[in-house]
Amino acid sequence: xxxxxxxxxxxxxxxxxxxxxxxxxxxxxxxxxxxxxxxxxxxxxxxxxxxxxxxxxxxxxxxxxxxxxxxxxxxxxxxxxxxxxxxxxxxxxxxxxxxxxxxxxxxxxxxxxxxxxxxxxxxxxxxxxxxxxxxxxxxxxxxxxxxxxxxxxxxxxxxxxxxxxxxxxxxxxxxxxxxxxxxxxxxxxxxxxxxxxxxxxxxxxxxxxxxxxxxxxxxxxxxxxxxxxxxxxxxxxxxxxxxxxxxxxxxxxxxxxxxxxxxxxxxxxxxxxxxxxxxxxxxxxxxxxxxxxxxxxxxxxxxxxxxxxxxxxxxxxxxxxxx
Numbered sequence: 200x201x202x203x204x205x206x207x208x209x210x211x212x213x214x215x216x217x218x219x220x221x222x223x224x225x226x227x228x229x230x231x232x233x234x235x236x237x238x239x240x241x242x243x244x245x246x247x248x249x250x251x252x253x254x255x256x257x258x259x260x261x262x263x264x265x266x267x268x269x270x271x272x273x274x275x276x277x278x279x280x281x282x283x284x285x286x287x288x289x290x291x292x293x294x295x296x297x298x299x300x301x302x303x304x305x306x307x308x309x310x311x312x313x314x315x316x317x318x319x320x321x322x323x324x325x326x327x328x329x330x331x332x333x334x335x336x337x338x339x340x341x342x343x344x345x346x347x348x349x350x351x352x353x354x355x356x357x358x359x360x361x362x363x364x365x366x367x368x369x370x371x372x373x374x375x376x377x378x379x380x381x382x383x384x385x386x387x388x389x390x391x392x393x394x395x396x397x398x399x400x401x402x403x404x405x406x407x408x409x410x411x412x413x414x415x416x417x418x419x420x421x422x423x424x425x426x427x428x429x430x431x432x433x434x435x436x437x438x439x440x441x442x443x444x445x446x447x448x449x450x451x452x453x454x455x456x457x458x459x460x461x462x463x464x465x466x467x468x469x470x471x472x473x474x475x476x477x478x479x480x481x482x483x484x485x486x487x488x489x490x491x492x493x494x495x496x497x498x499x500x501x502x503x504x505x506x507x508x509x510x511x512x513x514x515x516x517x518x519x520x521x522x
Contacts, residue, residue, distance in 0.1 A: 213467060215343050219358035228362035229411060230470035231420065231428055232436040233336055234443060235482075236455065238427040240280055240334040245269060247422035248278040251407065255395045271483075272337055274389035274402035278419050281482060283333040335473065335482050336419070336428055339364070339385045339404035340459060342490065343467030347377035347386055347401075349492040355401070362433070362470055363406040373399040382466065382488040406470070433470055440474055452476065458484060465489030 216225050249256050255275045260268060267282040341363045348356045348364060355371035358364060366386075377386050378401070386403045389395065407417035415421075420430035429436060437460050447455035458479050459472030465488050479486045 213343060214362070215345075215358055215467075215470075216360055216362040221360050225360045227432040227434070228470065229406065229431070230341060230362070230433040230436060230472070231338060231406070231417075231430055232440050232472060232474070233338070234427050234429065234440075234474045235333065235335040236443075236447060236452070236474060236476055237425045238280070238334040238336055239425055240282055240332065241424060242269070242280050243422040243424060244278045244336050244419035244428055245276070245280060247418040248404070251410070251418035252277065252405070253396070254402075255389075255392055257392045272339075272385050272387075272403075274387040275391075275395075277402070277404040278336055278338050280334060280336045283335075283481060284330055285333055285477070285481070286330045333476055333481065335475070336423075337483070338419070338471050339406075340383055340466070340472075341404075341406060341470030343462065343469065344490040344492075345466075346380040346382065346491040349490075349495065350376040350380045352376065359408055359411075361406070361408070361411050363408065363411075365405045365408050366401050366403060368397050368400050371400045373401070375401070377401050380491050382485060382491055437472070440472065443474055447474075458482075465493075 214228065216228060248254060254277055257275055265282055265284075267280070269276050269279055272279045343362075345356075345358075345364045348358060352374060353370050353372050355367045356364060356377060357367065373388055375388055378388065386401055389398050389400055389402050391398070407415075407419075410417055416430050420428040429439070440457050440460055444455050444457060454476050456475055457472060458475050459469035462468035467490070473482075473484075475482060475484075
């Protein structure tokens with residue numbers, strides 16, 4: 200490989216593997232397209248990820264605020280299926296085309312029906328609020344411009360020939376610089392359980408780099424029973440995602456939209472992108488993510504200019520004091 204640095208290294212649509220220095224014989228960029236419209240919340244992807252990557256199976260506790268027992272992406276949860284309970288509401292006049300499903304987000308558990316509810320339902324009376332589940336299997340985005348790579352002081356985080364981002368456990372020193380650098384809050388240092396491997400080390404999805412190297416499908420996509428998680432070449436997945444959105448719009452589901460597929464967004468597009476049925480914030484995604492190291496080149500230039508000015512001032516002061 201021949202390493203190159205371009206003015207566009209922190210910003211703009213680029214081929215991440217090529218920008219990292221891989222030659223023309225590299226494979227096409229690989230990634231995930233997650234179609235949340237057909238996710239059934241079975242969490243098979245979570246289990247498959249843990250089994251293949253030997254991720255600790257801890258913290259599976261009910262919180263009494265949601266049916267979701269794995270809570271969030273973290274060092275011990277590289278795949279996370281969000282359960283979002285969303286009441287329906289009627290579309291008011293003047294709102295235009297709408298699927299009729301948008302509403303305020305309520306992450307709480309469904310309420311316990313009152314005494315006698317069974318008899319009321321049997322008699323045809325149903326006063327229960329209508330709601331839908333929004334389910335989405337979240338994962339590391341494998342950004343085109345990954346801030347975690349930019350700030351890692353040891354080279355533990357590296358770009359693979361597939362365009363993905365991987366942590367090398369034996370090189371990571373646990374400094375944690377990558378944790379606040381991620382605009383999605385994905386990467387985290389493992390803190391527990393006691394006796395687990397890589398405690399104190401940054402951990403996240405590798406897109407099953409070992410499986411990709413052997414020509415296999417990542418474990419989560421392999422286990423998904425509805426093909427909500429689709430794996431393949433990123434460019435092909437983007438075309439497939441655009442067609443899927445068109446199908447949903449034709450079916451009257453106008454809230455369907457793509458997230459992370461735009462190469463001109465704040466992170467240059469992501470290797471793992473999503474079809475959503477509501478605003479990104481509903482799923483816990485930042486609406487307009489920006490790579491946190493975007494301004495580093497300009498900051499370096501200002502720092503060099505300031506250092507030069509200080510050196511020049513010191514030189515003038517030193518020469519001016521000579522007899």
